[in-house]
Amino acid sequence: MIKLGKKDILGIQEMTTDEISLILETAESFLEISTREIKKVPTLRGKSVINLFYEASTRTRTSFEIAGKRLSADTINISASTSSVVKGETLLDTARTLEAMNPDIIVLRHSAAGAPHLLARMVRQSIINAGDGAHEHPSQALLDMMTIKEKKGRIAGLKVAIVGDILHSRVARSNIYGLTKMGARVVVAGPATMMPRDIERMGVRAYTIIEEAIADADVVMMLRIQMERQKQNVFPSLREYAQHYCLSRRHMKLTGPDAIVMHPGPINRGVEISPDIADDPACSVILDQVNKGVAVRMAMLYLLSGGNE
Amino acid sequence: MIKLGKKDILGIQEMTTDEISLILETAESFLEISTREIKKVPTLRGKSVINLFYEASTRTRTSFEIAGKRLSADTINISASTSSVVKGETLLDTARTLEAMNPDIIVLRHSAAGAPHLLARMVRQSIINAGDGAHEHPSQALLDMMTIKEKKGRIAGLKVAIVGDILHSRVARSNIYGLTKMGARVVVAGPATMMPRDIERMGVRAYTIIEEAIADADVVMMLRIQMERQKQNVFPSLREYAQHYCLSRRHMKLTGPDAIVMHPGPINRGVEISPDIADDPACSVILDQVNKGVAVRMAMLYLLSGGNE
Amino acid sequence: MIKLGKKDILGIQEMTTDEISLILETAESFLEISTREIKKVPTLRGKSVINLFYEASTRTRTSFEIAGKRLSADTINISASTSSVVKGETLLDTARTLEAMNPDIIVLRHSAAGAPHLLARMVRQSIINAGDGAHEHPSQALLDMMTIKEKKGRIAGLKVAIVGDILHSRVARSNIYGLTKMGARVVVAGPATMMPRDIERMGVRAYTIIEEAIADADVVMMLRIQMERQKQNVFPSLREYAQHYCLSRRHMKLTGPDAIVMHPGPINRGVEISPDIADDPACSVILDQVNKGVAVRMAMLYLLSGGNE
Numbered sequence: 001m002i003k004l005g006k007k008d009i010l011g012i013q014e015m016t017t018d019e020i021s022l023i024l025e026t027a028e029s030f031l032e033i034s035t036r037e038i039k040k041v042p043t044l045r046g047k048s049v050i051n052l053f054y055e056a057s058t059r060t061r062t063s064f065e066i067a068g069k070r071l072s073a074d075t076i077n078i079s080a081s082t083s084s085v086v087k088g089e090t091l092l093d094t095a096r097t098l099e100a101m102n103p104d105i106i107v108l109r110h111s112a113a114g115a116p117h118l119l120a121r122m123v124r125q126s127i128i129n130a131g132d133g134a135h136e137h138p139s140q141a142l143l144d145m146m147t148i149k150e151k152k153g154r155i156a157g158l159k160v161a162i163v164g165d166i167l168h169s170r171v172a173r174s175n176i177y178g179l180t181k182m183g184a185r186v187v188v189a190g191p192a193t194m195m196p197r198d199i200e201r202m203g204v205r206a207y208t209i210i211e212e213a214i215a216d217a218d219v220v221m222m223l224r225i226q227m228e229r230q231k232q233n234v235f236p237s238l239r240e241y242a243q244h245y246c247l248s249r250r251h252m253k254l255t256g257p258d259a260i261v262m263h264p265g266p267i268n269r270g271v272e273i274s275p276d277i278a279d280d281p282a283c284s285v286i287l288d289q290v291n292k293g294v295a296v297r298m299a300m301l302y303l304l305s306g307g308n309e
Numbered sequence: 310m311i312k313l314g315k316k317d318i319l320g321i322q323e324m325t326t327d328e329i330s331l332i333l334e335t336a337e338s339f340l341e342i343s344t345r346e347i348k349k350v351p352t353l354r355g356k357s358v359i360n361l362f363y364e365a366s367t368r369t370r371t372s373f374e375i376a377g378k379r380l381s382a383d384t385i386n387i388s389a390s391t392s393s394v395v396k397g398e399t400l401l402d403t404a405r406t407l408e409a410m411n412p413d414i415i416v417l418r419h420s421a422a423g424a425p426h427l428l429a430r431m432v433r434q435s436i437i438n439a440g441d442g443a444h445e446h447p448s449q450a451l452l453d454m455m456t457i458k459e460k461k462g463r464i465a466g467l468k469v470a471i472v473g474d475i476l477h478s479r480v481a482r483s484n485i486y487g488l489t490k491m492g493a494r495v496v497v498a499g500p501a502t503m504m505p506r507d508i509e510r511m512g513v514r515a516y517t518i519i520e521e522a523i524a525d526a527d528v529v530m531m532l533r534i535q536m537e538r539q540k541q542n543v544f545p546s547l548r549e550y551a552q553h554y555c556l557s558r559r560h561m562k563l564t565g566p567d568a569i570v571m572h573p574g575p576i577n578r579g580v581e582i583s584p585d586i587a588d589d590p591a592c593s594v595i596l597d598q599v600n601k602g603v604a605v606r607m608a609m610l611y612l613l614s615g616g617n618e
Numbered sequence: 619m620i621k622l623g624k625k626d627i628l629g630i631q632e633m634t635t636d637e638i639s640l641i642l643e644t645a646e647s648f649l650e651i652s653t654r655e656i657k658k659v660p661t662l663r664g665k666s667v668i669n670l671f672y673e674a675s676t677r678t679r680t681s682f683e684i685a686g687k688r689l690s691a692d693t694i695n696i697s698a699s700t701s702s703v704v705k706g707e708t709l710l711d712t713a714r715t716l717e718a719m720n721p722d723i724i725v726l727r728h729s730a731a732g733a734p735h736l737l738a739r740m741v742r743q744s745i746i747n748a749g750d751g752a753h754e755h756p757s758q759a760l761l762d763m764m765t766i767k768e769k770k771g772r773i774a775g776l777k778v779a780i781v782g783d784i785l786h787s788r789v790a791r792s793n794i795y796g797l798t799k800m801g802a803r804v805v806v807a808g809p810a811t812m813m814p815r816d817i818e819r820m821g822v823r824a825y826t827i828i829e830e831a832i833a834d835a836d837v838v839m840m841l842r843i844q845m846e847r848q849k850q851n852v853f854p855s856l857r858e859y860a861q862h863y864c865l866s867r868r869h870m871k872l873t874g875p876d877a878i879v880m881h882p883g884p885i886n887r888g889v890e891i892s893p894d895i896a897d898d899p900a901c902s903v904i905l906d907q908v909n910k911g912v913a914v915r916m917a918m919l920y921l922l923s924g925g926n927e
Contacts, residue, residue, distance in 0.1 A: 046656030237405030347664030
């Protein structure tokens with residue numbers, strides 16, 4: 001059996017295809033637990049998982065919390081608004097303090113890229129990156145890959161178009177790393193102001209016109225416009241953004257047959273994606289992504305706890 | 310055995326007297342659990358209950374959380390302040406996202422009347438309305454009825470006076486529906502500015518003078534002045550409100566013998582109710598209401614989980 | 619066997635040396651649980667512990683929550699920001715409401731000195747003071763004593779220097795009570811503006827010059843500057859404070875041999891303590907304090923639940 005030979009899950013960039021496959025396969029075996037009458041297995045009984053969230057989040061925090069509870073772990077939530085963060089403690093001191101309380105895993109979301117990597121070097125607990133700045137969001141990419149694999153039967157050989165604010169998107173980065181590793185052809189599209197200059201070094205083709213990017217795509221992955229983060233005006237208006245990049249019915253004629261549409265959520269309807277596409281069960285797999293999210297996070301918690309040893 | 314043939318508990322308006330009685334009787338059988346040395350039964354082990362609160366709350370959220378935990382359910386709290394709500398996601402998208410994580414029950418408090426009904430139609434999970442705008446607050450009415458039944462031996466035939474801001478009170482509406490269904494005679498009292506114009510269509514008699522309303526009443530139910538919601542000045546001042554509507558010792562001579570005094574809490578002492586009445590064990594049953602609340606919510610969670618099938 | 623003949627743990631001032639010893643010894647026996655593969659014992663299964671925090675806190679709330687969970691208690695967190703506090707309910711009404719829900723223990727942090735004592739008289743549940751204003755913080759003093767006992771082999775006969783804002787520090791007060799009871803010699807040091815006038819009545823010697831206080835000390839306990847509370851300027855600037863009171867390498871030559879350095883956290887690095895001292899495993903026991911904290915709080919919860927009867 002292949003083992004996850006890691007203390008932490010910090011990013012897709014540093015993962016091998018074997019490690020990605022191991023997580024995806026483990027997640028598949030966990031998928032069924034959430035459909036049982038009794039949605040709980042005793043696997044991680046007596047383990048403590050701390051969700052340390054420096055940025056607001058519903059879906060990721062709730063998903064990790066449910067994942068932990070379904071494995072019978074104790075879950076403890078710490079959010080920046082009610083924590084010592086207001087008292088000016090450094091992230092590292094907070095982490096060392098938590099370390100001294102002997103949790104097993106710390107799930108960290110932080111606005112600073114690299115924060116989870118710093119913690120991982122400094123504390124002996126397993127660290128899971130639940131999103132660090134514009135850097136990586138590995139559990140999102142893993143659940144995306146799991147969804148693609150289920151819906152399209154494979155990842156290798158597919159064409160995946162990622163559309164939106166590539167520059168600020170940790171979801172885009174983690175997916176580019178993961179999908180290219182797993183053999184997909186990835187293209188990206190977005191306004192020039194939202195496109196990293198050296199993006200093609202990541203092995204992807206970049207477009208500014210969405211229609212060119214999604215042509216013959218098997219998967220169209222729309223990104224969220226982080227309205228709450230956008231301080232500088234990177235585009236004239238949301239309306240203008242939507243005019244050029246909002247995925248709507250007409251785009252679906254350009255994609256490959258049976259193309260699926262993804263979005264990490266929460267959706268800004270009519271900005272990134274038109275409501276009729278977001279809610280169309282024939283192409284939208286947005287809620288499948290959420291569903292896979294719990295299973296992927298169960299797998300991450302399980303494998304880091306040495307569950308498969 | 311009568312079954313609760315419902316997916317959701319959205320309001321008292323749509324409940325039959327059989328359904329109300331079933332919940333009250335089930336709650337009575339759960340009352341004893343909270344007095345045990347070990348206050349926990351395995352009934353809902355492996356079930357997930359999400360408390361999705363868009364309005365601040367201590368007592369209702371804590372009561373549902375304790376109710377869930379005493380039945381061994383996993384409870385997950387989501388409050389608006391730390392959630393995607395800040396990211397502008399619609400309620401429906403939030404609910405569908407949660408649905409995809411396979412909880413069993415979603416307990417929703419929302420400022421918009423009808424929000425739980427909308428969710429109940431759109432997601433397959435059971436929805437419990439924990440208060441929607443000025444519309445309904447069914448668990449409060451159920452715990453109130455349970456308290457009345459215990460203290461007065463019955464509901465049918467009693468005279469119940471509800472006093473205060475009837476217009477904005479979901480507690481009043483749910484109690485009017487429930488108490489009239491169960492055979493009580495309900496009267497309401499409050500300033501004209503706080504009285505719905507068509508209130509008598511609900512089968513109650515309306516007064517503006519408290520003394521007239523509480524005459525011979527078996528139950529006096531005082532409502533909370535929602536100071537944090539009152540944007541428009543519906544009364545000149547709190548002092549003037551208290552002068553006319555604050556329940557005090559002198560009022561207790563007008564009520565029927567052994568009348569009980571209720572309040573959903575939190576109390577504004579000296580505004581709705583004088584401290585000596587609020588704390589008088591001879592008439593105040595305010596803390597009994599809280600106590601029944603845990604048992605009623607256990608019954609709601611249990612019956613919606615198909616516990617009695 | 620000595621029993622903890624108390625309903626509540628409100629402060630070290632009212633504890634006997636036997637009671638302190640009992641908690642410390644019980645905590646020692648719990649220390650090992652947090653190092654197990656399965657960090658959980660069924661001791662408090664079916665008990666409910668409410669963490670009622672009116673002041674922001676990470677470490678204390680998290681420590682109590684982990685302590686409760688490792689003993690299998692149900693833990694319910696209530697923080698002021700999401701509670702009825704915003705609705706203007708009195709502390710006493712909140713507590714009586716919680717009492718009616720039949721928890722077993724209420725852990726209270728409050729900005730008002732004496733708040734836990736008030737509650738303890740009014741509700742039948744056990745109250746643990748998790749910090750009340752500038753008054754007491756008994757669990758902190760107990761974990762400090764446990765750390766000292768482990769590192770120095772004893773408490774009696776040691777010289778302990780407490781340095782910083784003595785006036786506003788509940789940590790200082792609880793430690794002075796506890797350490798003097800247990801036979802240590804306690805001295806305090808801090809700016810005159812941060813020193814209570816009658817401090818020597820507590821049985822300690824007071825200095826304004828840190829070097830004099832720490833001479834030959836076995837334990838140097840640095841206090842946190844409560845930057846978020848300091849409304850009035852009690853000192854010209856943080857820089858000036860640090861110049862006189864920041865513990866640094868040069869001070870460690872004045873202390874007794876093998877002196878240990880303590881801090882309740884969170885640390886303001888370079889203000890109260892220089893980073894090289896805070897992180898020096900040869901003298902700093904700051905993370906040991908956190909580690910002992912979970913065990914001490916397990917012991918407090920256990921003994922108040924009648925665990926040793």
